Amino acid sequence: MRSTTARPPDQLDDQDRAILRILQHDNKTSQRVIGEAVNLSAPAVQRRIARMEAAGIIRRNVAVVDPVSVGQGVTVVVEVQTVNDRSPVIAAAKRLFREAPEVQQCYLVTGRASFILILLVPDMASYEVLSRRLFADNELVQAFQTLVAAAAHAADVARKMV
Known part of the structure; x- marks a missing residue:
């Protein structure tokens, strides 16, 4: 449940944004180190992080795993066009993609494609x-286009959110 006292995302101050940048780079950075970097005490940093978690600004903490180290060395981007954009078709496709462990990211998009998927495979x-199971033999899918990504991985090209 979201806190009613949490600051809305459009009201993040410079220190909140600085904390988020540090956490996006390494979410195991100690609150003392973060505090020194943003000129706050460790307890103040802890309160701000807790507030941003309660507000849903920080949704979760994850580990970025090197895909090659775990036998998932090929990154594939797939544009998927469903047979139509009606709610039952989109909902069924979402379920199918959510259940596939190879699907790392799934975006419902507008335009020619219905979905953009990021997959990791060995x-x-x-x-x-x-691709046969998810796309070619799937009655929900009208067409799909595969793009095989080069060796640059998400951890190598970090995206800054704030």
Whole structure:
């Protein structure tokens, strides 16, 4: 449940944004170190982080895993066009994509494609099997386009949110 006393996202101050930048780089940075960087005490940093978590600004803490180290060395971007954009078709496609562990990110988009998916697979043979199941033999999918990404991974090209 979101706190009613939490600051709305459009009212984040410079220190909140600085804390978020540090956490996005390394969410294990100690509150003391963060405090020194943003000129706050560790308890003040802890309160701000707790407030941003309660407000849903910080949704979760995750570990960024090197895909090659865990046998998932191929990143594939797939544009998926569903047979139509009616709610039952979109809902069924979302469920299918959510249940596939290879799907790392799924975006419902407008335009020619219905979805953009980011997948991690061990190799192209594995992707071929997966693409048949998720796309080619799927009655919900009208068409799909596969883009195989180069070696740059999300951890190598970090996106700054604030």
